[in-house]
Amino acid sequence: MIRIECPWCGLRSESEFTCGGQSHIVRPENPAEVSDEIWAEYLYQRENPRGLHRERWRHTYGCRQWFNVIRDTVTHEILAVYHMTDSAPEVSGGRE
Amino acid sequence: MNQTIRRLPHARIEADSTVEFFFDGRRYTGKKGDSLASALLANGVGVVGRSFKLHRPRGILGCGTEEPNALVQLESGEYTEPNVRATLIPLYPGLVAKGQNAWPSVRFDLLGAVGLCKRLLPASFYYKTFMWPNWRSWEWLVRRIAGLGTAPQAADAERYVKQNIHADVVVVGAGRSGLEAALEAARDPAKRVLLIDSQEEPGGRLLGSPVPEERSWLANALSEVAQRDNITLLCRTTVNGYYDNNVLAALERRSNHLGPRSGNAFRECFWRVFAGRVILATGAIERPLVFPNNDRPGIMLASAVREYTHRYGLTLAREIVFYTNNDSAWQVALELHRVGVKVDAIIDIRGAVDSALVEGARDAGINHYLGTRVINTKGRSGIRRLKIQRAPADGDPSVQSVESLPCELLAISGGWTPTLHLYSQSGGKLQYRESDACLIPDCNNQNISVVGRAAGEFRGELNLQCQWLTPDVPPENQWVDFQYDVTAADIQLAARENFVSVEHVKRYTTNGMSVDQGKTSNVNGLGILALATDREIPAVGTTRFRPPFHPTTIGAYAGIELGALYKPVHLLPAHKAHLTCGASFDDYGSWQRPVCYPKPGEAEAAAIAREAVAVREAVGLLDYSPLGKLEVVGPDARAFLDRVYINNMVSLKHGAARYGLMLNEAGIVIDDGVVVCLAEDHFLLHTTSGGAAVIHRHLDEWLQCEWTDLQVVVNNCTTQWATMMLSGPKARDVLQQLDCDIDLSRESFGHMQYREGHLLGQRCRILRASFTGEVSFEVSVPARYGQSLWKILMQRGANMGITPFGIEALMLLRTEKGYLHIGADTDGNTMPQDLGWGGAIARKAGDFIGSRSLSLPVGLDADRLQFTGLELLDPKGQTISGAHILSADERTTNGYVTSAVHSPNLNRTVALGIVAGAAQRQGEEVTVFYDGLRQRARLVSPCAYDPEGNALNG
Numbered sequence A: 001m002i003r004i005e006c007p008w009c010g011l012r013s014e015s016e017f018t019c020g021g022q023s024h025i026v027r028p029e030n031p032a033e034v035s036d037e038i039w040a041e042y043l044y045q046r047e048n049p050r051g052l053h054r055e056r057w058r059h060t061y062g063c064r065q066w067f068n069v070i071r072d073t074v075t076h077e078i079l080a081v082y083h084m085t086d087s088a089p090e091v092s093g094g095r096e
Numbered sequence B: 001m002n003q004t005i006r007r008l009p010h011a012r013i014e015a016d017s018t019v020e021f022f023f024d025g026r027r028y029t030g031k032k033g034d035s036l037a038s039a040l041l042a043n044g045v046g047v048v049g050r051s052f053k054l055h056r057p058r059g060i061l062g063c064g065t066e067e068p069n070a071l072v073q074l075e076s077g078e079y080t081e082p083n084v085r086a087t088l089i090p091l092y093p094g095l096v097a098k099g100q101n102a103w104p105s106v107r108f109d110l111l112g113a114v115g116l117c118k119r120l121l122p123a124s125f126y127y128k129t130f131m132w133p134n135w136r137s138w139e140w141l142v143r144r145i146a147g148l149g150t151a152p153q154a155a156d157a158e159r160y161v162k163q164n165i166h167a168d169v170v171v172v173g174a175g176r177s178g179l180e181a182a183l184e185a186a187r188d189p190a191k192r193v194l195l196i197d198s199q200e201e202p203g204g205r206l207l208g209s210p211v212p213e214e215r216s217w218l219a220n221a222l223s224e225v226a227q228r229d230n231i232t233l234l235c236r237t238t239v240n241g242y243y244d245n246n247v248l249a250a251l252e253r254r255s256n257h258l259g260p261r262s263g264n265a266f267r268e269c270f271w272r273v274f275a276g277r278v279i280l281a282t283g284a285i286e287r288p289l290v291f292p293n294n295d296r297p298g299i300m301l302a303s304a305v306r307e308y309t310h311r312y313g314l315t316l317a318r319e320i321v322f323y324t325n326n327d328s329a330w331q332v333a334l335e336l337h338r339v340g341v342k343v344d345a346i347i348d349i350r351g352a353v354d355s356a357l358v359e360g361a362r363d364a365g366i367n368h369y370l371g372t373r374v375i376n377t378k379g380r381s382g383i384r385r386l387k388i389q390r391a392p393a394d395g396d397p398s399v400q401s402v403e404s405l406p407c408e409l410l411a412i413s414g415g416w417t418p419t420l421h422l423y424s425q426s427g428g429k430l431q432y433r434e435s436d437a438c439l440i441p442d443c444n445n446q447n448i449s450v451v452g453r454a455a456g457e458f459r460g461e462l463n464l465q466c467q468w469l470t471p472d473v474p475p476e477n478q479w480v481d482f483q484y485d486v487t488a489a490d491i492q493l494a495a496r497e498n499f500v501s502v503e504h505v506k507r508y509t510t511n512g513m514s515v516d517q518g519k520t521s522n523v524n525g526l527g528i529l530a531l532a533t534d535r536e537i538p539a540v541g542t543t544r545f546r547p548p549f550h551p552t553t554i555g556a557y558a559g560i561e562l563g564a565l566y567k568p569v570h571l572l573p574a575h576k577a578h579l580t581c582g583a584s585f586d587d588y589g590s591w592q593r594p595v596c597y598p599k600p601g602e603a604e605a606a607a608i609a610r611e612a613v614a615v616r617e618a619v620g621l622l623d624y625s626p627l628g629k630l631e632v633v634g635p636d637a638r639a640f641l642d643r644v645y646i647n648n649m650v651s652l653k654h655g656a657a658r659y660g661l662m663l664n665e666a667g668i669v670i671d672d673g674v675v676v677c678l679a680e681d682h683f684l685l686h687t688t689s690g691g692a693a694v695i696h697r698h699l700d701e702w703l704q705c706e707w708t709d710l711q712v713v714v715n716n717c718t719t720q721w722a723t724m725m726l727s728g729p730k731a732r733d734v735l736q737q738l739d740c741d742i743d744l745s746r747e748s749f750g751h752m753q754y755r756e757g758h759l760l761g762q763r764c765r766i767l768r769a770s771f772t773g774e775v776s777f778e779v780s781v782p783a784r785y786g787q788s789l790w791k792i793l794m795q796r797g798a799n800m801g802i803t804p805f806g807i808e809a810l811m812l813l814r815t816e817k818g819y820l821h822i823g824a825d826t827d828g829n830t831m832p833q834d835l836g837w838g839g840a841i842a843r844k845a846g847d848f849i850g851s852r853s854l855s856l857p858v859g860l861d862a863d864r865l866q867f868t869g870l871e872l873l874d875p876k877g878q879t880i881s882g883a884h885i886l887s888a889d890e891r892t893t894n895g896y897v898t899s900a901v902h903s904p905n906l907n908r909t910v911a912l913g914i915v916a917g918a919a920q921r922q923g924e925e926v927t928v929f930y931d932g933l934r935q936r937a938r939l940v941s942p943c944a945y946d947p948e949g950n951a952l953n954g
């Protein structure tokens, strides 16, 4: 079990959160105009790194807000927490 | 031997106490401070269990969690617990225990005869022998002879609790190294230190020390721990699990030492420990030596002999012999001599031993045999004689000599295994240290350190000479895993049959799979496998340890979340009124809702049919409060909803309602419901009952993660409103009986309209939508008035035949009308074009969630399962949801029935389903298959009742 620093509520137990998977997925601007391949990639293709992973979490049993984290999938260490609308910060450590 | 042994004066028991207990039906007495094991030994009880497979008599081998033999069934009825180590049960007055795996008792076990045909039960006997004709024909026999303890039949009468605890430093084990580490860490007053120990009292091996200096060191250390404000000591607490981010799971035994009915609120506490840093001071477990008939009662680990002698003050036998391959057992023998316990001999496989030890033994009058092996043991219910063989002198085999020695207790030591289960669970890797033939910590990702014997620091050299099994004598009766009867020969057999992976060998032979998880057998098994496959130990590898370290009571995992506290129960605001009306309840989603309202003596099916007829003919009243109600507010609310639903929400007028279908981004239908425009920037969304939380989350995710520029707030108001649905031709008449400032007339309040106003002086929201096909008013009032509204409507409607109806009648009515129920009539592949909404999608101009996915090749497939009605050709025919629609050649499924009811209004079965290409196949005949029965049916429009919709506009 890990503990996560909610940007609104502070350090809380993982059991209060829901992981929403990979973050920074860009929705095609004009869905009607993209090819089936691009749309399918947007829908289903996800990274599965051994190391740093940028993903979104929701503080479900708290403020219900979504936010981004950078997590090391090997150690589960959380290296950064940032807002949904922020771009991913540079982090050191982990093993990308 | 049934007389109680007199205790040595330095024992840590209360010498003048008397504690009565019962084992296998006999009464015994022990002392306060005893364990069940020490009390049994004090009473001369040598045989305490039978082995799992062969039912060989077994005695106490160890003194703690490593014990493989002395497993007992503790207490009975709702307090019983199987497979409890006698070594870990503190004696309490009136304790009742029973030996296991034997009938009628461990002393006279009739199944012990199995031991005679051991050759028929080699390793893997489950896999080989019982395969013919199949496992089931043998199962009864195996279950009978191979069970360990008996699983309790009654619910556990004890209560359990769970708690969290946080600490900067957690030290596991309060032996010498653990106490040192905890005191060191606590020097910084800002650090919270948690010291956890699994024994009845802290001290570890020091509790079994006869050395006065060590005893006083322990007393001083414990008083210092007590004085430190920043040290918390958790005794009787076993750390069983080590997880990511230094989270530990520990089980505290709060009242086990007092026995059942102790009056304590909780028997055990399950601790979730959150640690900054963890220091493992978990000690080491002594290994048995492997030699012929090494499983006889009276053969005991040297460390256990030490503990029983000094901690419990027992003189275990008259003729005590030690057998070892390292120095530690010599120390134990000399300590015994110092407190006046006679040791007859020390047998050591090593040809040369440290001269100080040899001289010490000589001075103590202990015979010693160097370069000597035990090659057999004799005795019926316990060891009586040893056969020993001196190694060939100068390599000349002819000068081997064999001797026989009397022996009542054989203390054995084959070296030490650091207790690294938790270290391994935490992700730590182990390395093999040749000199001590043991695995020690290597590296770890977590913030963890290992100290003392767990790290392989044995405080003095062991000078060990490795001997994994006794060479030159048959391996068949050299036991490795005492509990599961695994011998050296079994491991060699596995190797011969080409099992080379240590994980495979473990499962094939069951070595280390017993309830002790191989605490005494794993490393010996590893050594024998290495020899058999001609590899070094590091090349063989080790099995990874998994939680729990020690079996954990299931009740402790559950804590207080049992029975009524298992999960929250949602009761309707008018729950009591439904009880008064005679409702039968069931769980729907998280809600307890009325199924129906049976009259006295009326069957549920009859009640449901009666209620459904009443709605069509007069008026029914349904508590519709769980209907999901989400409010969407903000300047961009309308634009947002237009992207959320496949339907056009741009043209929805104030006070009007519109049906909407909601998709996920993959184009799959996830919800439907009626959307109401309350104001230009304020909308009310109705979701499927029970779906409100999920849909709320779905909408929130889009707003927070994708369309962050939209100014919209979504709130779930489901439980703030109680909603009563009046439905039927007389619905309006009933509602008009009540004082209401809304014009309810047909002309001004039509179908799919919404009004706000006051009912009996309170705020109300009234929606005209229909899930029954009849004129319906869904009346919402603040939840606290729900019960009053129900009662008043029942009263005022009495003369119009108002009938309360439950969720099952509602489902029947909507099935008659062919109204879709998301999740019942749709599955995880259903797209809107499968529900007849293809035209609406084509007309919608803008983008919406899931829109692009509908035109992926999968969405255009002509054989998609599509929503349809099914009319059985036999007017008396019946079917059931889940029945299959067969393909023309009857080789595959072509769809299935999703809803099926017997319609009391049409007097025939009405069914809905999803069938391949159904939209293009209307009128076609198909075969419905269920439970061997084939029926012909026709694909028809889903709406079976009142297809013109006349009732709705009444």
Ligand SMILES: [Zn+2]
Pocket (backbone or CB within 6 Å): A006, A007, A008, A009, A010, A059, A062, A063, A064, A065
């Ligand atoms: Zn939060």
